[in-house]
Amino acid sequence: MIKTLIFDFGDVFINLDKENAMNHALSLFEIDSFSEEMVAFNCFYEQGLISTEEFIDFYLGNFPDLTEDDILYAWNCIIKDFPEHRLEFIKNLASEKKYQLILLSNTNELHIDLIKEKISFYEDFKNCFDVFYLSHEINLRKPNADIYQFVLAENNLTPETCLFIDDTEENTIEASKLGIHTWNINPKTEDIINLFNIKKELF
Template identity: 50%
Template structure:
């Protein structure tokens, strides 16, 4: 029996253009993603380096203007359909499940979201969750198994009673290995608002 639901953020609630940043970086002359770039990105997403260090890396490595880099970096972020917020608020109000957010999100992205949405909407969304876990604040990132164990341990959750909803199969696969129930939601084909028609509880 499912008692807890852990939601991802991107392409679950906020829509993403997963190629958006790559396209914008290509316009700035960065056409190949190196292992070093991925390593720096993962460090940033885990909060192990600061925004200044992250932006500085690209500025030094590619001579990219810092404002251009930030704009390109946030090109992945799109709209937040209001029906998803309505669904979430109704789910939270029902108090049938303990709700959590678990997202690989960095400081630049969350700052953009707060500014784009406005803090009133952002807090309205955030307050639907018992805990709001962002990778750069907890120093873990998906699909590493430690991040799921962290959420389970911090909140005394039973893995088998916990559903994890994410759009990336590598993330739901690793969560399944820890014992969580999972829904690998396919963006464009499925929507989080269909949770109770797609999954049996």
């Protein structure tokens, strides 16, 4: 029996535009793909291992013809809208008090600050959860196994009683290796509000 629901944030609740954001960045930087160093710095930033200032300085140092505004736009243009029907879904779920609700998101200070500015109901959303884990605040990042082990240990959870919903397949694969039930949601064809129909065999 599922007792705990663990949700990703981006492309589960708030819409992201990953493809266009990546294309914009590649065009802006005039590169074909991100270097290993760039990928590493992005991961460091998502784990809160470097500050926003250090993150921006890294890109300005590598692309001196660009401005800070160029970097900020490239990084933040991935963030889109947050449909209110999804807020209602999680609010209703929270009010029922039937499941423990946990948010587990790979994110960073710049994105969260932007979301707080853009989404007027961010605090209402956050308050729906029993626990709200952001990667840059806990210094852990999906899909590394240690982030799931951390969530399980911190909340005294049994993996078999948890369902983890994430749009990134590698994240759900790693969680499932620990015995956690998963739903690799497709944001183009599926919506979190249909959770109990799509995964009805678990409830």
